[in-house]
């Protein structure tokens with residue numbers, strides 16, 4: 001098994017454009033050699049009130065290569081300690097999106113949560129996208145599961 005420092009796949013290069021309000025902030029980066037997600041920091045300040053949602057500015061825009069996406073995921077520490085999460089997780093950044101990347105955050109906790117410029121608020125995971133076509137048919141092949149779902153196999 002390769003160690004995490006010898007990742008088997010070459011890195012994907014994503015072009016990034018810093019926006020004026022992103023000046024001076026670190027770009028998304030992996031915290032450890034084996035981290036799946038790049039920590040992304042806030043480019044604005046607010047106190048997120050209990051129950052409040054906000055699309056937090058990151059101060060940059062990206063151009064993802066065709067065939068890939070970037071997923072916006074919560075940080076488990078913020079979720080566990082403060083109830084702060086990403087309601088649309090995994091947020092989808094399309095390869096043709098050129099606007100500012102924003103992190104939608106919600107406060108499920110019971111106290112206001114301060115977001116300060118430079119705070120690590122979420123993580124970004126780059127992933128390949130399998131596109132699909134639908135082929136319309138009259139009948140689908142039979143399976144053991146059939147139409148059973150939503151707990152049909154028991155607890």
Ligand SMILES: O=c1ccn([C@H]2C[C@H](O)[C@@H](COP(=O)(O)OP(=O)(O)OP(=O)(O)O)O2)c(=O)[nH]1
Pocket residue numbers: 072088091092093094095097100101102103104
């Ligand atoms: O957490 C997110 C989710 C999305 N986006 C941006 C990038 C994405 O490419 C675009 C559209 O996202 P999505 O397809 O999820 O939004 P939609 O509600 O379907 O809107 P649209 O009609 O613009 O596609 O918004 C973000 O910056 N952060």
